Amino acid sequence: MVFNSLQFAVFFVIVYSLYLVLNHKWQNRMLLVASCIFYGAWDWRFLLLMFVSITSDYYCAIKIYESNDEKVRKLFLFLNMFISLSILGFFKYFNFFAVNLERLINCFGFHINFNVLNVILPVGISFYTFQAMSYAFDVYRRQLVPTKRFLDYSLFVTFFPQLVAGPIMRAADLLPQVLARRKVTWDKFYQGCYMVFWGLFMKIFVADNLATLIVDPVFTSQPPYNGVKVLLGLYAFVIQVYCDFAGYSVIAMGLGKLMGFDIMVNFNQPLLATNIQDFWRRWHISLSSWLKDYLYIPLGGSRKGNIRTSINLMITMIAVGFWHGAAWHFIAFGVIEGCLLVLYRILKPKIENFIKPRSSFWQNLWLAVRILFMFQITSIAFMFFRAQYMSQILSMFKSLITNFQFTHGIGLKYMSLNILFFSWLVILAEIIQYRENDMLAMLKKKAVIKTIFFYTALILMMIFGNLGQSRFVYFQF
Amino acid sequence: MKTLIKKILVFSPLLAILVFVNYHEDPANVFKGFWYEKDMARIMLNGLNVANVTDYDERLLQKFYIEGLKDNVDVIALGSSTSMHLRSDLFPGMKFFNSGVSGACLEDYIAIYEIYHENKIKPKIIIMGVDPWLLNKNNGQIRWESIASYYEKFMSREMSDRKSSLLESFVDREKLFRIKKYLQLFSLSYFQNSVKHLFRMVENRSIKADYYPTSLTALDVHIRLSDGSFSDRSEYRLKPISEILKDAIRAVEIKSMYSLGDFRELDKGLIFKFERFVNYLSGEGIEVIFFLPPYHPYIYNYMINTKEYRIILEAESYFKKFAKLKDIYIIGSYDPGAIGFGEEDFFDTRHAKTESCKNLFKKNLKSRRVK
Numbered sequence: 007m008v009f010n011s012l013q014f015a016v017f018f019v020i021v022y023s024l025y026l027v028l029n030h031k032w033q034n035r036m037l038l039v040a041s042c043i044f045y046g047a048w049d050w051r052f053l054l055l056m057f058v059s060i061t062s063d064y065y066c067a068i069k070i071y072e073s074n075d076e077k078v079r080k081l082f083l084f085l086n087m088f089i090s091l092s093i094l095g096f097f098k099y100f101n102f103f104a105v106n107l108e109r110l111i112n113c114f115g116f117h118i119n120f121n122v123l124n125v126i127l128p129v130g131i132s133f134y135t136f137q138a139m140s141y142a143f144d145v146y147r148r149q150l151v152p153t154k155r156f157l158d159y160s161l162f163v164t165f166f167p168q169l170v171a172g173p174i175m176r177a178a179d180l181l182p183q184v185l186a187r188r189k190v191t192w193d194k195f196y197q198g199c200y201m202v203f204w205g206l207f208m209k210i211f212v213a214d215n216l217a218t219l220i221v222d223p224v225f226t227s228q229p230p231y232n233g234v235k236v237l238l239g240l241y242a243f244v245i246q247v248y249c250d251f252a253g254y255s256v257i258a259m260g261l262g263k264l265m266g267f268d269i270m271v272n273f274n275q276p277l278l279a280t281n282i283q284d285f286w287r288r289w290h291i292s293l294s295s296w297l298k299d300y301l302y303i304p305l306g307g308s309r310k311g312n313i314r315t316s317i318n319l320m321i322t323m324i325a326v327g328f329w330h331g332a333a334w335h336f337i338a339f340g341v342i343e344g345c346l347l348v349l350y351r352i353l354k355p356k357i358e359n360f361i362k363p364r365s366s367f368w369q370n371l372w373l374a375v376r377i378l379f380m381f382q383i384t385s386i387a388f389m390f391f392r393a394q395y396m397s398q399i400l401s402m403f404k405s406l407i408t409n410f411q412f413t414h415g416i417g418l419k420y421m422s423l424n425i426l427f428f429s430w431l432v433i434l435a436e437i438i439q440y441r442e443n444d445m446l447a448m449l450k451k452k453a454v455i456k457t458i459f460f461y462t463a464l465i466l467m468m469i470f471g472n473l474g475q476s477r478f479v480y481f482q483f
Numbered sequence: 484m485k486t487l488i489k490k491i492l493v494f495s496p497l498l499a500i501l502v503f504v505n506y507h508e509d510p511a512n513v514f515k516g517f518w519y520e521k522d523m524a525r526i527m528l529n530g531l532n533v534a535n536v537t538d539y540d541e542r543l544l545q546k547f548y549i550e551g552l553k554d555n556v557d558v559i560a561l562g563s564s565t566s567m568h569l570r571s572d573l574f575p576g577m578k579f580f581n582s583g584v585s586g587a588c589l590e591d592y593i594a595i596y597e598i599y600h601e602n603k604i605k606p607k608i609i610i611m612g613v614d615p616w617l618l619n620k621n622n623g624q625i626r627w628e629s630i631a632s633y634y635e636k637f638m639s640r641e642m643s644d645r646k647s648s649l650l651e652s653f654v655d656r657e658k659l660f661r662i663k664k665y666l667q668l669f670s671l672s673y674f675q676n677s678v679k680h681l682f683r684m685v686e687n688r689s690i691k692a693d694y695y696p697t698s699l700t701a702l703d704v705h706i707r708l709s710d711g712s713f714s715d716r717s718e719y720r721l722k723p724i725s726e727i728l729k730d731a732i733r734a735v736e737i738k739s740m741y742s743l744g745d746f747r748e749l750d751k752g753l754i755f756k757f758e759r760f761v762n763y764l765s766g767e768g769i770e771v772i773f774f775l776p777p778y779h780p781y782i783y784n785y786m787i788n789t790k791e792y793r794i795i796l797e798a799e800s801y802f803k804k805f806a807k808l809k810d811i812y813i814i815g816s817y818d819p820g821a822i823g824f825g826e827e828d829f830f831d832t833r834h835a836k837t838e839s840c841k842n843l844f845k846k847n848l849k850s851r852r853v854k
Binding site: 222223465 | 486487490493494497501671672674675678729733735736737
């Protein structure tokens with residue numbers, strides 16, 4: 007059941023109608039049932055798997071909290087990690103390791119054949135596993151008191167707006183909202199409606215159209231590639247994946263807001279980032295902050311010297327890449343992002359000392375240059391994200407250098423116009439939100455401006471929205 | 484609450500425009516009563532082909548055509564669009580009609596046969612296109628509900644399906660389907676088609692807006708021939724092989740395999756229904772010939788090497804085993820290589836060319852033992 011489907015619309019109308027009339031206790035129970043129905047609509051078998059994970063987290067957290075013996079606390083923490091990561095590892099990574107181990111052993115002249123398992127990857131497993139694991143970590147660190155209300159804890163993990171594609175909510179943020187009474191005000195209602203609408207716009211009008219018209223044709227074409235076409239395809243892909251994923255997150259926030267929940271911001275205008283560090287503070291914030299708190303900092307963070315910091319950064323970014331998928335090109339993506347972060351740390355003081363614009367005009371110009379430059383870097387790095395295999399990546403890279411030609415007749419004007427047409431309104435909204443540092447900036451404009459904005463978005467969606475109900479790109483995770 | 488109502492009122496003109504454009508343009512002829520399908524049937528019954536067909540209810544066309552038949556039909560083709568290119572010249576001297584409908588599923592076959600039965604038309608031969616999704620309970624096909632009452636009648640009469648008749652008494656599927664069609668008035672996707680339709684008419688004032696009768700069988704518009712078969716417009720028919728291959732690559736890339744989504748197993752319920760239906764036809768003295776429409780080589784190769792779609796091998800194996808058991812003649816294969824088809828025999832990723840199918844049938848029908 008994807009958000010941009012009639013099925014979901016009917017589902018949510020029923021859920022919301024019930025939500026508004028029930029008291030807190032029954033709201034939570036109803037939401038739990040609704041979340042199970044939502045997730046079970048993908049595949050009911052995955053529900054059982056999710057509840058194994060939930061049960062393990064719930065009981066391990068209580069045991070961690072109740073014990074004063076550090077060994078026992080660690081035992082339950084590692085037990086919980088083992089169960090959670092085993093489930094994730096089995097469904098997501100088993101075949102990857104089996105195939106690569108087989109290749110490695112075969113390299114040494116031995117012949118071995120691991121049976122590749124015919125398993126379906128449960129939707130959202132990477133998201134809810136991390137969400138549930140963070141609960142046990144926070145209890146272990148004594149940052150959180152575990153709840154003894156199993157049903158409410160289950161709702162924290164399964165809450166349908168953010169279950170299958172995030173944001174990865176921390177227990178400290180979401181669990182108190184589950185446990186406490188929530189108030190639905192008219193302000194929250196309008197904000198929620200706006201977010202749902204805007205998220206759908208990003209998905210249906212921008213992401214799906216760019217995917218169909220530009221990205222898929224570029225990435226399914228055969229070599230030799232034209233460098234300009236590849237670059238335009240990459241630009242379109244970055245905008246596509248951003249609008250797809252951020253759109254989903256915004257819808258999740260909106261649905262939560264309609265019910266009085268505050269779901270965290272997962273994207274903070276990352277395409278307007280000025281450097282790689284800024285980018286990762288704005289892109290998929292829930293994942294990057296999760297890995298920072300539970301991997302990077304425990305490894306030592308930036309407290310153990312430059313070399314160790316660089317190693318920690320690389321490990322964390324490789325984990326980011328690997329989280330996205332069990333394939334070498336995702337790991338390569340992580341390595342590249344890690345290298346960029348390390349390089350930035352080294353070069354940052356030099357750049358800041360070298361360029362110091364004085365007037366506001368030059369400051370704005372320098373800002374624009376940095377944003378555009380960062381966008382180029384992001385686009386090229388995301389090649390590893392989109393391409394299906396390494397040879398395609400190498401061919402495309404090669405074309406950027408050796409075949410970067412504005413050749414007549416290959417549709418560059420068509421591509422450029424389409425990218426501009428489908429993304430101009432989102433870019434405009436992003437710039438406004440960036441300048442005002444407020445994702446609800448459009449809602450606070452004057453009535454006339456708001457009306458023009460919404461009318462434009464609605465008309466564009468009505469006429470050009472891609473209503474093919476494609477799955478969100480990030481559902482494979 | 485007042486603010487909410489004001490906000491809704493501000494945007495209500497857009498809803499009004501949507502409804503108006505959908506009703507006025509009506510690209511699938513949903514709001515015109517049934518006159519589109521009735522008139523098409525009338526033209527075809529008069530021995531003429533219908534050119535420039537757009538979207539319409541193909542099941543209703545079958546109903547109105549069959550109801551208008553005065554003579555018996557010797558050979559009927561039942562199938563999806565993959566069978567709709569089979570023409571009357573395959574059976575010279577016999578009255579042939581292609582009752583294929585796009586996205587046909589087993590319920591369509593049963594319902595359409597029942598329409599023939601009610602109109603006392605009994606063919607000697609039925610060519611049954613057996614696409615793999617016939618046995619996929621998740622094939623997503625719902626258009627058969629347009630003639631659901633015929634399906635229900637057959638099921639309760641011939642298959643003692645009490646559940647169906649109970650269902651019929653509480654839920655009229657046909658009425659429900661019609662309601663769903665009328666709800667297209669508020670549909671965004673229908674609006675988009677309406678807008679495209681409007682722009683096409685504005686851009687090409689010289690082309691005919693509506694269908695028209697013709698004796699030609701190949702034009703630059705779609706044609707439904709008087710024998711029920713289908714002729715695609717020339718732009719589609721004459722697409723270069725390289726372009727078709729690009730489409731195939733793209734279809735593989737976005738994993739778009741028609742009606743094969745969530746096809747995890749050959750559904751036992753559908754197998755039961757299918758076998759009972761075929762046994763019934765054989766029991767009525769009708770010769771059934773199975774046609775396995777081939778896939779484009781690139782698509783086929785992808786599917787048999789992909790765990791989500793490898794099930795088509797199982798489907799083909801099942802149909803062949805069943806045919807052997809029941810002494811049913813089989814023509815074709817999902818594997819284009821097995822029947823000597825190459826990329827040049829397809830005009831898109833799923834449909835073999837009319838000439839190629841014709842040659843295949845002619846070759847096979849010669850060697851078939853006539854019953």
